[in-house]
Amino acid sequence: MVTRRDLIAGAAAFSGSAAAGFLAVGRRVKARAADPQEVIARPIAEGVKAVTFDLAERPTALPCFDGKTLPLWTFESGTTFPIVRMKLGERFDTVFKNNLPMAGEVASIHWHGLRIPNDQDGVPYMTQQPIAVGSEGRYSFVPPDTGSFFFHTHCNSTEHFGRGLIGVLIVEGDEISPPDDEVVLLMKDWRIGPDGAFLPFTTDEGAAKGGTPGTVRSVNGERSPVITVPSSADIRIRFYNLDPMRISEIGFENAGAAIIAVDGNGIPPMPFESWRMGTGMRLDVLLRTAAPGESVKLFDYFSKEPYVLAEFKSEGPPKRTGPFEPTPLKVMPFAKLDETSAQRMPFEFSATPTGASIAAAGTVSDIQIGPLCLSKRTFWAINKQAWPGHDHKDLGPPFAVLKSGNSYIFELKNTTPRSHPIHIHGHTFEVLSSSLRHHPRVRCDTVLLLPNERIEVGLVAGEPGKWMFHCHILEHQEAGMMGYIEVV
Structure with a gap:
């Protein structure tokens, strides 16, 4: 019997197919009836969210490194991928120190997906002068939108991503009905050789093709992590593709799930189809978890064999007993596109x-x-x-x-x-x-x-x-x- 997994794997192998990228892989979802008008997100807080980053080399042994310690570059001590949460309406004030270990390794921080003033965009030589080693930079802006964003440097990006210099920024204030739980998933490969050391982060052949691939896959620094979640619950998953080059096609099997946001932008809940994701893309999904003691797996189908990215293991009494009816998110009041005059x-x-x-x-x-x-x-x-x-x-x-x-x-x-x-x-x-x-x-x-x-x-x-x-x-x-x- 041909399963839906087989269909998705076939679509992944044939990337030119018109159907590739949007095939259903979950149970049918009953969407809650939409209100006559979308609910607009409004500021829910004021004040300042102040953050200090120290860009530096920190030897780290992630679970996916199999006991090896590698010289990662991170934004702060004790955290590989910092997750900064703030509320819509707050000002974001950032001070960062460039203590990267290589002479001449300038830095600036780009806030991926944020519609902020141009002088805060963090592109060296274009919107600002880059920050030299030993120097300090600053950013201050009010994010205008809710959503799932991230930040990274914008110079020598291949090596910086390769060494782990990435962080997450979540702007809250878009939920009409809060989920039972939330999980942030950060997918990133690592280029590690047989000796346990980093391989060159880039090659001419890779750059001239689809990119130089990693050798070790990870989600949140682990190989196929098993994540404990409440049973029969609606959980929000913020999935980030933070790899320098990998393209994935993610999807669940045998689970009720709905896409509720793309790149942080809320949409009417859409029954979860497999979703083709390039690097830099994000997807927010509402998942109805399994019954107590059971689990749901998230797959990447864009490979020779479906790969388990993460497993959600249910524990505790059921949170919900009714049908899965995802609630839409609030949306931002974006300027309307005029297609006739565009x-x-x-x-x-x-x-x-x-x-x-x-x-x-x-x-x-x-x-x-x-x-x-x-x-x-x-x-x-x-x-x-x-x-x-x-x-x-x-x-x-x-x-x-x-x-x-x-x-x-x-x-x-x-x-x-x-x-x-x-x-x-x-x-x-x-x-x-x-x-x-x-x-x-x-x-x-x-x-x-x-x-x-x-x-x-x-x-x-x-x-x-x-x-x-x-x-x-x-x-x-x-x-x-x-x-x-x-x-x-």
Whole structure:
């Protein structure tokens, strides 16, 4: 008998399929009737959330390292991946010290998915001067949206991600009915050799293909963790793909589950389908847990064999006895896209001749990072332009100049045989259409562009400034598939 697991595995193997990426894997979900109007999220607190980070090397032995200790780079002592929680309406004040161990290792912090003032976006050489080793930087802003966000440095990103320099920022205030529990899942691979030491974080061959893969998989620093949850309960799962390159297709089997947010943006509860996720993407899911003593497994189907990412083991008396009826989240009052007047802008994502030749030859060597946090080779391009366009001494012109408040439709066309998760800083956008698959109309800040796919996304230009626009496979970003748009 062919199971749903078999169907998903087949879809993962055939990534060009129009159906790939959105196949049902759970029990049917009865969605609660929507109110006549969406519930708008309003500030629930005021004041200041103050955080201090100390970027430094800290030898760490995670469970997935099998007893080995590796020189991780982290934001604070005692925590591999810090999770900062704040409430909508609070100001976020951050002080960070750059105590990274390598001379010349500049740093800045980018707040992925947040629509904040441009000078707080944390892009070195563009929105700020980077912070040198031994120096201190500051950020202060009020997050305008609820949701599941994260933060990371934006220079030499492949190595920084590879060593674990990532953190989570959750802005609360979107729940109409609180769940029985919440679990944050952070998926990230590690490149570890047979000797237990880090392998090179990047290679020419990987950068010219789909990225240099890790050798050890983990979720929250463990291999397939078993997480204890209340029985027959509705729990909120915030799932983050924080790997430098891995693309996954996640899904449950034999469980009631609904997607309630994409990239932190609330949507009407949608019966959980397998969801194709590139790096930088997040998914909020409401899961009805199993009966006492039983468990539910979360799979990654985008592999040769389905891989168990995490197992949720139920303990204690049942929390709920009625049918699974997920409640929608509150939503933010985003500016409405005017599709009739929106200006269309084409963006083609392609390989350079150098990248195509290296991918074909299978040449392997280390990439050296240049003074603008980029490879000295360019393998990828947007609109035939490999960032920074001509040399590493200036930014070059923007891909487009947008007027704040106006509507635009970006036509994203992938002419390569690789997938690219495309991220735009400082904005969210609506996915309007795909040439290969039925993609739900959701709001996000990172969209996965499949090989030879054309996706249309609509956005309303936001805060003035220069905003990065790039593939979030970090080696692709550093090897040319990056640029910026300017909002005036």
